[in-house]
Structures are given as C-alpha cells and as structure tokens.
Amino acid sequence: MTLGADDLIARGLVAPERRDELRRVAERYAVAVTDAVAALIDPADPADPIALQFVPDAVELETAADDRPDPIGDERWSPLPGIVHRYPDRVLLKPSLVCPVYCRFCFRRETVGQQAGMLDAAALSRAFDYIRERPEIWEVIVTGGDPFLLSPRRLAAIVETLGGIAHVAVIRFHTRVPVVDPCRVGPALVAALAADKAVYVAIHANHPRELTPAVREAVGRLVRAGIPVLSQTVLLRGVNDDAAVLEALFRGLVAMRVKPYYLHHPDLAPGTARFRLGIGRGRELVQSLRGRVSGLCQPSYVLDIPGGYGKSPIAASGASPREGSDEWLVADRTGRRHRYPPGSG
Numbered sequence: 001m002t003l004g005a006d007d008l009i010a011r012g013l014v015a016p017e018r019r020d021e022l023r024r025v026a027e028r029y030a031v032a033v034t035d036a037v038a039a040l041i042d043p044a045d046p047a048d049p050i051a052l053q054f055v056p057d058a059v060e061l062e063t064a065a066d067d068r069p070d071p072i073g074d075e076r077w078s079p080l081p082g083i084v085h086r087y088p089d090r091v092l093l094k095p096s097l098v099c100p101v102y103c104r105f106c107f108r109r110e111t112v113g114q115q116a117g118m119l120d121a122a123a124l125s126r127a128f129d130y131i132r133e134r135p136e137i138w139e140v141i142v143t144g145g146d147p148f149l150l151s152p153r154r155l156a157a158i159v160e161t162l163g164g165i166a167h168v169a170v171i172r173f174h175t176r177v178p179v180v181d182p183c184r185v186g187p188a189l190v191a192a193l194a195a196d197k198a199v200y201v202a203i204h205a206n207h208p209r210e211l212t213p214a215v216r217e218a219v220g221r222l223v224r225a226g227i228p229v230l231s232q233t234v235l236l237r238g239v240n241d242d243a244a245v246l247e248a249l250f251r252g253l254v255a256m257r258v259k260p261y262y263l264h265h266p267d268l269a270p271g272t273a274r275f276r277l278g279i280g281r282g283r284e285l286v287q288s289l290r291g292r293v294s295g296l297c298q299p300s301y302v303l304d305i306p307g308g309y310g311k312s313p314i315a316a317s318g319a320s321p322r323e324g325s326d327e328w329l330v331a332d333r334t335g336r337r338h339r340y341p342p343g344s345g
C-alpha cells in the first residue's frame with residue numbers, strides 16, 4: 001500500500017497539527033511512502049533520517065537563490081519524450097515517471113509524479129526507434145520514475161526489445177523498489193529481467209537503517225539470477241553526512257553483495273536547500289573512508305554539473321605535480337606525501 005500525506009497522519013507518523021502543511025506541499029510536489037518505509041520511521045525522533053527523506057516539510061515551498069527547476073539539464077538533452085541522450089555511448093530511457101516513494105530531495109521532482117505517468121505505446125516505440133537508429137548507443141539506462149513499478153510483462157517487453165538491438169550491449173535499471181518495497185522483487189519481476197545481454201540493476205539507498213532483512217532477500221533474488229547489483233547514494237545533510245553512517249551504509253551494501261557505485265553530491269533541485277552541504281565537507285567525509293574501509297565500500301563521489309554538463313568526480317585527488325620538477329607527489333591515507341617519478345610520454 002502507498003501512503004499519502006493524510007495517511008502519514010492517520011498512522012501516527014506525523015503530528016496532526018502538520019496536516020495543513022503536508023497538504024500544501026502535496027499540492028506542489030508528489031508525496032508517497034510505502035509500508036516498508038513507514039515501518040522504519042521513528043515519529044518520536046524529530047531528526048529521524050528516514051522521515052527527513054520522505055515526509056514533506058513546508059520549507060520545500062521556499063525557493064533558494066541557487067535552486068534550478070531542471071538541475072541537471074535533462075530537458076536540454078532530451079531529443080524526444082522518454083529519452084535523455086547526454087553522453088555519446090549511452091542513453092536514459094524513462095518509460096514511466098511514477099515512483100513508489102517520493103524523496104523530498106529528488107533531482108527530478110519537477111517531473112516525477114507530476115506529468116502523465118507512462119509513456120504511451122507509440123512514444124515508447126519512437127524511443128526504441130531512436131536507440132535502434134544509433135549504433136553508437138552501447139548502453140541503455142532504464143530509469144524514470146521507477147521502472148520496477150512496471151508490470152513484469154511490460155518490463156520483459158522492454159528487456160526483450162533492447163536485447164534484440166545488436167549494438168546495445170548493456171541494459172541498466174535504476175530503481176528504489178528493492179529498498180523501499182522489497183516484496184515487489186518477486187520471481188515474476190526477476191524472471192522479466194532475464195536476457196542474453198548484460199543486465200545490471202542499480203539500487204538507491206541512503207541510510208543503513210534502510211537495509212532490512214527483506215531488502216537483503218530482494219537483492220539476493222536478483223544476484224542469484226546472475227544480475228550484478230550496484231548502488232547509488234545521495235549525500236544529504238541531516239541524513240547521512242556522517243562518516244560512521246556512510247561506513248555502516250557501504251559495509252551493509254557490500255555485505256549484501258551490492259557494489260556502491262556513486263555517492264552523489266546533492267543537486268540544486270527546487271526547495272531542497274536544507275539537504276545541501278558543501279563540497280569541502282563531502283570531500284572530508286569521503287577522505288575519512290579511504291584507508292579505513294575496504295575499497296569495495298568506496299563509491300565514486302560525483303557531482304552532476306548544473307546546466308547539463310554531465311557528471312564529474314569531485315573527491316580530492318591523491319596526486320599533484322611537484323612544483324619545480326616533473327615529479328608527482330602522492331598523498332597516503334594519513335596525508336603524508338611521497339614522490340613519484342615522471343615516467344616517459
């Protein structure tokens with residue numbers, strides 16, 4: 001079951017005095033919470049990291065000077081509905097704009113849960129034609145919205161169509177369903193993902209408390225079907241801007257066979273200023289994980305450059321040119337720097 005603003009109050013997860021506030025936010029941005037997520041919220045904790053991610057707040061209606069309606073430039077790179085083509089070798093395919101939950105920090109909050117939810121059959125077929133006509137497209141990232149909300153039959157049709165395009169080598173799904181509604185990842189959904197091509201699944205998880213036994217089982221069903229599972233985390237002030245929390249999250253993911261792929265610096269989505277921290281603070285957190293936790297637990301820290309210029313790694317580099325010579329200086333995990341010869345070429 002999906003809970004809206006009034007249900008959050010009926011369940012005792014939000015104080016009744018906040019009803020008007022929640023309704024006002026819900027008029028502007030989509031609101032939804034799954035049962036599995038509601039069960040993780042501690043209503044007695046005003047700083048609960050799960051509630052912060054999903055329960056609407058009046059400050060979302062305030063615009064900050066840095067906010068941008070299209071923070072990562074999806075619009076600019078969309079040649080036709082359902083496709084975003086920013087990098088030469090890969091495209092996003094968005095068959096649906098519906099999500100199982102609506103994250104209060106969402107970078108696509110101006111579009112998800114807002115416009116017509118699904119691409120109709122004709123639009124989807126035009127999106128497939130676009131991919132078919134461009135041999136440089138090596139990978140298709142199926143995202144949205146959340147593609148795992150599609151019926152297994154529709155998912156299977158997408159996998160089959162993409163699998164039938166000779167130049168498409170990799171099909172990657174971006175989804176929050178395994179974390180926020182793990183029961184949905186049943187045998188029918190897993191079977192729908194079967195293909196001769198490489199199928200990857202990237203899940204979205206931000207706090208170690210999200211990694212419940214049911215999530216572990218859902219991920220296990222994907223992995224046992226031969227699907228590599230990756231994760232993406234958004235670095236969020238008040239939710240996971242803490243070295244111990246990030247360490248527990250990444251260790252928990254790796255222990256359930258998920259490879260942390262990206263740690264995203266927050267985007268400039270409207271009304272999300274409360275979640276933003278500085279790049280300097282992000283670098284400190286990432287640095288503190290280096291050397292302390294397994295390399296498997298270290299995602300790449302990236303920023304999607306506002307304006308549609310793509311993602312860039314923003315962690316501090318360990319190597320720098322040594323002034324007045326051709327040599328390099330390379331910092332170890334304690335910060336001590338060591339010389340390294342120039343090499344040739």
Ligand SMILES: *Cc1c(COP(=O)(O)O)cnc(C)c1O
Pocket residue numbers: 072077084085086087090091092141311
């Ligand atoms: C993030 C993104 C991708 C995928 O990038 P990777 O670095 O391969 O994960 C592809 N297209 C667009 C438009 C994106 O925003």
Ligand code: SF4
Pocket residue numbers: 099100101102103105106107108109112144145146176204
């Ligand atoms: S699941 Fe992803 S697309 Fe959907 S609301 Fe959350 S961040 Fe946005």
